[in-house]
Every structure is written in C-alpha cells, then in structure tokens.
Amino acid sequence: MRIAIVGYGNQGKSHAQNIRDSGGSVAVGGRSGSRALSEARSDGFETFADPQCVANAELVVFALPDAAHRASCPPYFAAMADGSVAxxxxxxxxxxxxxxxxxxxxxxxxxxxxxxxxxxxRFLEGFGIPCLMAVGQGGPDAARTRSVALAWANFIGCGRAGIVETTFKEEAETDLFGEQAVLCGGILALVRAAYETLVAAGYPPLLAYTECCHEVKQIADLVCDRGIAGMTQAISPTAKFGAMVAAERLDDAHLRSTMRELLENIQNGSFAKALAHDAASGSPKMAAFDRALAAHPLEAEGQRVRAMLPWLRTASGQPPRP
Ligand SMILES: NC(=O)c1ccc[n+]([C@@H]2O[C@H](COP(=O)([O-])OP(=O)(O)OC[C@H]3O[C@@H](n4cnc5c(N)ncnc54)[C@H](OP(=O)(O)O)[C@@H]3O)[C@@H](O)[C@H]2O)c1
Structure with missing residues (x-):
C-alpha cells in the first residue's frame, strides 16, 4: 500500500516511522519551506511539497493541526485518485x-x-497503544476503505493492543470532552486553584507545587495501571478517606452543570467555531493563554523541582527541560 503522510509533527513523525519499520511504503508531505519536512528528509523519507504528488497514494494521512485542515486539505483531495482514502x-x-x-x-x-x-x-518495545478506528465515508469501495483503515492501524502497531471501532462523531466529541473536562482543562483548573489556595494561606510555594502538581504523575500512573478503585487501594487510609470527603464536596451541582455546558458547546459546534475563529485571526487567544501560563508562579516552582530530580524522564523518554 502506498501511503503519504502530510505533516511530520507529534503524530505524523511516529506514523511515518512505524509504517516504514512495518515494511510499508511511505512518503512525507508538507508545505514548502517546512521545517518538519526537512526533518523528515534527514530521517531518510522521500518528501514532497506539491499536493499533486499524492496522485498515486492509496492512503493520504492528514497529520496536520486540526485548525490547519480547512486551508490545507482541499488541494490534496483534488489530487487524490478516485477510490483512494483520506x-x-x-x-x-x-x-x-x-x-x-x-x-x-x-x-x-x-x-x-x-x-x-x-x-x-511502545512500537519499538514490541508493543502498541490502542486506537479508535472509524469509517466516515466508504467511497466507491466501502470494504476496501475499511481494510485500508485496519492496515494503517496495524502498520503503526495499534493492532498489537486494540483497535476499537467507533464513528467520527463519537471520537470527536468524547475526545474533546475528555481533554477539556479532565485531562487538560480539568487538571489545569484543579492544580492552579489548589496551588493558589495553599500559597494564599501562607504555605511555601515549593510545597504547594510538589503537593498539588508534581505528584499528579504518581497518582495518574496508579490509575492507569490499576483503575480508580485500584488507585485508592494503593494510597494510605488517610489519603483514601480524604479522597472520599473531597470528591463528594468538589463534585457538586455546579461542576456537573459546567461539564454539561462544556459538552453542549462541543456537540453544537460552538467550540469548533471558537477555535476556527481564533486560528483565522492568528490565534491571539491561544497566544495570550501561552503567555499567562508561562508567567504563572507554578512554572518557576516546577523548574526548581525538576532541577532537583535529574533522574526524571519525560513522557518522550528525554530528560526534562529545565
Ligand atoms: N498530539 C497528539 O498527541 C495527538 C493525539 C491523537 C491525535 N492527534 C491528532 O493528530 C493530528 C496532528 O496533530 P499533531 O499534534 O501531530 O500536530 P502538530 O505536531 O502540531 O503538526 C505539526 C505538522 O503540521 C505542520 N503544520 C503546522 N502548522 C501548519 C499549518 N498552518 N499549515 C500546514 N502545515 C502545518 C508542521 O509543519 P511545519 O514545519 O510546516 O510547521 C508539521 O509537519 C491532529 O488531527 C490531532 O488532533 C494528536
């Protein structure tokens, strides 16, 4: 199967490398002058900047930021052969x-x-991570389109873990909700509010950071390995009793109504519209958010803590940035 990966960033790079190591034929595309494209070239991939180059690909993977799809994808769609798969x-x-x-x-x-x-x-270790898979449009040969998706998922190692079939709608809405309510937005709000509460009450910022932010990973690892109930079996009885009391207080009607609002804004397209609007005007809101986070005192404390722990490794396996 001839595969073109457009974009060589967080995901595109790993997809291209796993597909190549699995024996697939892969070329990497991107906008001309792209830094990522030069990186793909120096990693030994055939690269292209002209969308016409996907004319022979059976699968074209769009590994570009979601906000760039509207402008970037149409020239590739126009060049793709009938029956090929986006x-x-x-x-x-x-x-x-x-x-x-x-x-x-x-x-x-x-x-x-x-x-x-x-x-x-995980691929290099001989394992894989699970993926969600969906067929949004069968095209002229729906069975072939589905088998292309399965082949792609297997090439990148997800078949070694689990390929869970779903729909574009379910994946899009639950993924956005999970990252907003818990993984990214939820954790940011909880950590920041808890840190500020301790510091305002006169506790040392280093302790506030360590207790409310740094230790998140240990607990997240336990949840990942053993589930929520399993995590509570691995902590002290005092921590468990505290978890019970605090979760009851925090999980109130206001939290539930905020979560429903977040979900409604995802489902009715308001969130997608806001993202597109910010991206179209040069992402000023996102840039202001980046600046505010970088300037928050949590960051300075985080740097101090990480500097004390030279053995730490990040999720990428690299030493942490100072
Ligand atoms: N990150 C994750 O953990 C993750 C997990 C699951 C799914 N996804 C999905 O994977 C897709 C790709 O996300 P990603 O995080 O891998 O993206 P990313 O790392 O931000 O993408 C970078 C790639 O896109 C190019 N690019 C950046 N801005 C562009 C623009 N405005 N126009 C054209 N090319 C542009 C970059 O090349 P240049 O050198 O030209 O900038 C680079 O090749 C998204 O649909 C995302 O939702 C991501």
Missing part, C-alpha cells in the same frame, strides 16, 4: 464540517490513544 487522526475537522470529502474518496479515522512519542516508543 486518513484522519481525529474526527474533528470532518465531523464539524471544516473539510468536505469528495464522494470519490473514502474517509477514515485512526486515532491512537496517546501522544506520538508513546506510539513510537
């Missing part, structure tokens, strides 16, 4: 109508449940 890593742009797939093409989703670094490192 591959997405997240259902976002197709489900929320940012891109329209021509009926002559299939459209599939293979969304690994983890960052590209984990996709690559």
């Amino acid at each position: 591959g997405f890593l997240h259902g976002f742009s197709v489900h929320f109508g940012c891109v329209e797939i021509p009926p002559s093409l299939g459209a599939v989703l293979v969304a690994p449940k983890g960052p590209g670094t984990a996709l690559r490192s």
Whole structure:
C-alpha cells in the first residue's frame, strides 16, 4: 500500500516511522519551506511539497493541526485518485464540517490513544497503544476503505493492543470532552486553584507545587495501571478517606452543570467555531493563554523541582527541560 503522510509533527513523525519499520511504503508531505519536512528528509523519507504528488497514494494521512485542515486539505483531495482514502487522526475537522470529502474518496479515522512519542516508543518495545478506528465515508469501495483503515492501524502497531471501532462523531466529541473536562482543562483548573489556595494561606510555594502538581504523575500512573478503585487501594487510609470527603464536596451541582455546558458547546459546534475563529485571526487567544501560563508562579516552582530530580524522564523518554 502506498501511503503519504502530510505533516511530520507529534503524530505524523511516529506514523511515518512505524509504517516504514512495518515494511510499508511511505512518503512525507508538507508545505514548502517546512521545517518538519526537512526533518523528515534527514530521517531518510522521500518528501514532497506539491499536493499533486499524492496522485498515486492509496492512503493520504492528514497529520496536520486540526485548525490547519480547512486551508490545507482541499488541494490534496483534488489530487487524490478516485477510490483512494483520506486518513484522519481525529474526527474533528470532518465531523464539524471544516473539510468536505469528495464522494470519490473514502474517509477514515485512526486515532491512537496517546501522544506520538508513546506510539513510537511502545512500537519499538514490541508493543502498541490502542486506537479508535472509524469509517466516515466508504467511497466507491466501502470494504476496501475499511481494510485500508485496519492496515494503517496495524502498520503503526495499534493492532498489537486494540483497535476499537467507533464513528467520527463519537471520537470527536468524547475526545474533546475528555481533554477539556479532565485531562487538560480539568487538571489545569484543579492544580492552579489548589496551588493558589495553599500559597494564599501562607504555605511555601515549593510545597504547594510538589503537593498539588508534581505528584499528579504518581497518582495518574496508579490509575492507569490499576483503575480508580485500584488507585485508592494503593494510597494510605488517610489519603483514601480524604479522597472520599473531597470528591463528594468538589463534585457538586455546579461542576456537573459546567461539564454539561462544556459538552453542549462541543456537540453544537460552538467550540469548533471558537477555535476556527481564533486560528483565522492568528490565534491571539491561544497566544495570550501561552503567555499567562508561562508567567504563572507554578512554572518557576516546577523548574526548581525538576532541577532537583535529574533522574526524571519525560513522557518522550528525554530528560526534562529545565
Ligand atoms: N498530539 C497528539 O498527541 C495527538 C493525539 C491523537 C491525535 N492527534 C491528532 O493528530 C493530528 C496532528 O496533530 P499533531 O499534534 O501531530 O500536530 P502538530 O505536531 O502540531 O503538526 C505539526 C505538522 O503540521 C505542520 N503544520 C503546522 N502548522 C501548519 C499549518 N498552518 N499549515 C500546514 N502545515 C502545518 C508542521 O509543519 P511545519 O514545519 O510546516 O510547521 C508539521 O509537519 C491532529 O488531527 C490531532 O488532533 C494528536
């Protein structure tokens, strides 16, 4: 199967490398002058900057930021042969109508449940991470389109773990909700509020950081390995009793109504519209968010803690940045 990966970032790089190591034929594309494309070239991939180069590909994987799909994908769709398959890593742009797939093409989703670094490192260890898989549009040969999706998922090692079939809608909405309510937004709000509460009460910022932020990983690892109930068996009885009392207080009507609002904004497209609006005007909101986070005192404390722990390794397997 001839595969083109457009984009060589977090996900694209690991997909291209795993597919190559699995014996697949893969070329990497991107915009001309792209830094990522030069990296792909120096990693030994055939590269291209002209969308016409995907004319012979049976699968074209769009490993670009979701906000770039609207502008970047159409020239590739126009160049793709009838019956070939457009591959997405997240259902976002197709489900929320940012891109329209021509009926002559299939459209599939293979969304690994983890960052590209984990996709690559588990693959190299002989394992894989699970993925969600969906066929959004069968194209002229629906059975063939589905088998292309399965082949892609297997090439990147997800078949060694689990390929869970779903729909673009379910994947897009649950993925956004999970990252907003818990994984990214939820954890940010909890850690920041807890840190500020301790510091305002006169406790040393270093302790506030360590207790409320640094130790998140230990607990997250326990949850990942043993589940929530298993985690509570691995902590002290005092911590468990505290978890029971605090979870009851924190999980109140206000939290539930905020969560329902987040979900509604995802389902009715308001979130996608806001993201597109910010991206179209040069991402000023995202840039302000980056600046505010970088300037928060949590960051300075984090640097101090990480400097004391030279044995720490990040999720990418690299030493932490100072
Ligand atoms: N990150 C994750 O953990 C993760 C997990 C599951 C699914 N996904 C999904 O995977 C897809 C790719 O995400 P990602 O995190 O891998 O993306 P990313 O690392 O931000 O993508 C970088 C790639 O996109 C190119 N690029 C950046 N901005 C561009 C633009 N405006 N126009 C054209 N090319 C642009 C970069 O090349 P240049 O050198 O030209 O900038 C590079 O090749 C998304 O659909 C995302 O939702 C991501």
